[in-house]
Amino acid sequence: MVDLKELYDAILEGNSADAVTITRRALGESLDPMHIVHEGMIPAMEEAGRRFEAFEFFIPEILVVASAMKKAMALIRPLLADRGGDYTGKVVIGTVKGDLHDIGKNLVASMLEGGGFEVLDLGVDVPPAQFVEQINTGGVDIIAMSALLTTTVGAMSETIAAIEEASLRDRVKIMVGGPPVNQAFADEIGADGYRDNANAAVSLARELVQPGR
Amino acid sequence: MTHRERVLAACSHQEPDRVPVDIGATKVTSIHRVAYQNLRQHLGLEPREETVWDRMQQIVLPDEDLLQYFDVDTRPLFAGPPDHFKSVELDGDRYRDQWDVVRKRPENGFYYDIVESPLAGEPTLDDLDRFSWPDPDDPGIVRGLDQRAATLHEETDYAVVLNLSATILHTSQYLRGFEGWFIDIALRPDFMAALMDRILELHLRTINNLFREVDGAHVDVVFLSDDLAIDQGPMISPASYRELLKPRHRKLIETVKNHTDAKILYHSCGAVHHFIDDLIEIGVDAINPVQVTSQGMETSYLKESFGDRIAFWGGIDTRYILPQGSVDEVKIEVKRVIGDLAPDGGYVLNFVHNAQPDVKPENICAMIETAREVGTYPLCV
Numbered sequence: 135m136v137d138l139k140e141l142y143d144a145i146l147e148g149n150s151a152d153a154v155t156i157t158r159r160a161l162g163e164s165l166d167p168m169h170i171v172h173e174g175m176i177p178a179m180e181e182a183g184r185r186f187e188a189f190e191f192f193i194p195e196i197l198v199v200a201s202a203m204k205k206a207m208a209l210i211r212p213l214l215a216d217r218g219g220d221y222t223g224k225v226v227i228g229t230v231k232g233d234l235h236d237i238g239k240n241l242v243a244s245m246l247e248g249g250g251f252e253v254l255d256l257g258v259d260v261p262p263a264q265f266v267e268q269i270n271t272g273g274v275d276i277i278a279m280s281a282l283l284t285t286t287v288g289a290m291s292e293t294i295a296a297i298e299e300a301s302l303r304d305r306v307k308i309m310v311g312g313p314p315v316n317q318a319f320a321d322e323i324g325a326d327g328y329r330d331n332a333n334a335a336v337s338l339a340r341e342l343v344q345p346g347r
Numbered sequence: 348m349t350h351r352e353r354v355l356a357a358c359s360h361q362e363p364d365r366v367p368v369d370i371g372a373t374k375v376t377s378i379h380r381v382a383y384q385n386l387r388q389h390l391g392l393e394p395r396e397e398t399v400w401d402r403m404q405q406i407v408l409p410d411e412d413l414l415q416y417f418d419v420d421t422r423p424l425f426a427g428p429p430d431h432f433k434s435v436e437l438d439g440d441r442y443r444d445q446w447d448v449v450r451k452r453p454e455n456g457f458y459y460d461i462v463e464s465p466l467a468g469e470p471t472l473d474d475l476d477r478f479s480w481p482d483p484d485d486p487g488i489v490r491g492l493d494q495r496a497a498t499l500h501e502e503t504d505y506a507v508v509l510n511l512s513a514t515i516l517h518t519s520q521y522l523r524g525f526e527g528w529f530i531d532i533a534l535r536p537d538f539m540a541a542l543m544d545r546i547l548e549l550h551l552r553t554i555n556n557l558f559r560e561v562d563g564a565h566v567d568v569v570f571l572s573d574d575l576a577i578d579q580g581p582m583i584s585p586a587s588y589r590e591l592l593k594p595r596h597r598k599l600i601e602t603v604k605n606h607t608d609a610k611i612l613y614h615s616c617g618a619v620h621h622f623i624d625d626l627i628e629i630g631v632d633a634i635n636p637v638q639v640t641s642q643g644m645e646t647s648y649l650k651e652s653f654g655d656r657i658a659f660w661g662g663i664d665t666r667y668i669l670p671q672g673s674v675d676e677v678k679i680e681v682k683r684v685i686g687d688l689a690p691d692g693g694y695v696l697n698f699v700h701n702a703q704p705d706v707k708p709e710n711i712c713a714m715i716e717t718a719r720e721v722g723t724y725p726l727c728v
Contacts (some may be wrong), residue, residue, distance in 0.1 A: 198534055234453055
């Protein structure tokens with residue numbers, strides 16, 4: 135019988151190969167996919183997040199945890215798609231126009247996927263129209279925007295303006311992040327939320343799609 | 348006091364006659380070309396095309412008329428371009444540098460950022476052997492440097508700051524790509540150590556070549572740079588830093604000190620206070636840019652904790668105060684920072700990193716004026 139503590143350990147060590155093998159074995163033994171997620175994966179991610187905030191983990195460690203989680207989750211996701219009830223939400227994420235930095239954005243995207251979200255990553259240098267187009271396509275719960283530069287954060291408000299212009303603002307929640315962003319800036323541009331690290335961004339996304347839970 | 352004496356006194360924890368000011372002595376204490384032209388226009392200086400000093404960051408080598416206008420205390424000394432390599436221009440506003448890294452400027456962008464790294468993927472030690480490393484012995488690097496150093500030191504009284512482009516962390520990061528680099532730090536530290544050794548060897552050879560030409564006595568400050576922190580804390584764990592970077596930085600600094608008694612100025616962005624004790628231990632005399640908006644980088648805390656052992660170089664915020672603040676807010680902030688960092692010397696005033704395109708010219712002027720008003724010793728702030 136697969137011990138999910140092993141999956142937890144593999145993910146925390148950032149050992150993708152083991153995380154995938156154990157997940158595959160667990161599924162082979164007909165363990166409930168949600169059980170694997172809740173007993174092995176989410177606790178590992180929560181522990182990684184705790185260590186990150188306690189300065190025990192740093193970007194390298196959190197990045198490999200997120201990567202192991204993402205690879206294991208890829209085996210689980212197709213099995214969850216049919217169930218509906220455990221659906222967390224869809225996030226469209228991207229680094230805003232004029233900005234080519236993606237390490238923070240990639241980390242948030244991986245952590246969101248690990249947290250059960252469906253994530254569509256638009257990459258870097260994403261023009262406002264491309265976010266708008268995605269909302270128009272339907273099914274998007276959250277727009278997540280990242281910027282590294284003080285000179286590109288302005289593109290966040292331009293994107294929000296474009297979403298408002300298209301009369302789509304009430305269809306999505308908007309979250310923002312990156313070094314030049316803070317809560318005051320997020321409030322000023324009319325975003326629904328801001329967090330200063332990837333772990334907290336996942337909790338924020340949950341709050342935004344399931345208020346009060 | 349001469350300009351040079353002022354800077355050296357500050358870096359030696361003695362009170363100079365006034366707080367020294369740096370603009371443009373290094374590639375992280377200068378001005379983006381957009382802000383530079385705004386400033387020249389604001390000051391009514393003769394229109395002239397700027398000299399871009401660093402293409403990636405789009406910063407300038409400030410002209411002498413502007414430096415004299417502000418009576419800046421420092422002047423830069425830096426290696427020349429290699430004879431046998433020129434950046435390769437690519438379509439879409441991209442270029443390939445001598446490390447084979449490709450950078451691109453987005454449409455209407457202000458900077459160039461990495462889009463291709465030569466050692467991306469999962470490179471092996473064999474790939475390091477096969478890689479075409481830049482030539483540290485290229486004669487262009489040192490040509491004329493002895494004369495420039497001698498002229499600056501003998502014919503001016505400015506503090507001569509030798510720029511060493513000798514990053515270990517960043518060079519390895521650019522070569523691997525950011526994500527691959529972080530993953531190596533966590534999962535393949537041995538490969539990372541081997542990559543960093545190759546880079547270190549090359550830098551050591553360059554440093555020895557430079558000082559074969561330049562008289563060490565003509566250099567007042569040697570500038571080294573490698574970011575160790577981000578806004579919230581260390582970029583990598585202190586354990587990884589101590590294993591991978593600290594010994595190699597120590598080696599760089601030891602090698603420099605074999606050639607000169609110059610002060611060692613070290614640049615790391617972010618919440619670098621986690622590493623200041625380590626930096627002092629390996630011989631750093633002054634830390635730049637003092638990113639006051641980062642976690643735990645309050646100037647009063649820094650001075651109290653480390654101020655008797657390390658000098659501070661930078662400190663005037665470029666994220667909020669200089670781009671968004673009013674002239675009055677700038678004055679209040681400059682006064683506050685001088686009050687915290689300058690008692691008993693130990694402070695050279697500069698922006699926190701290069702002044703970016705959004706920095707207002709009137710705020711740069713207010714920064715310098717306030718430094719003169721309140722930065723005269725004995726301090727009365």
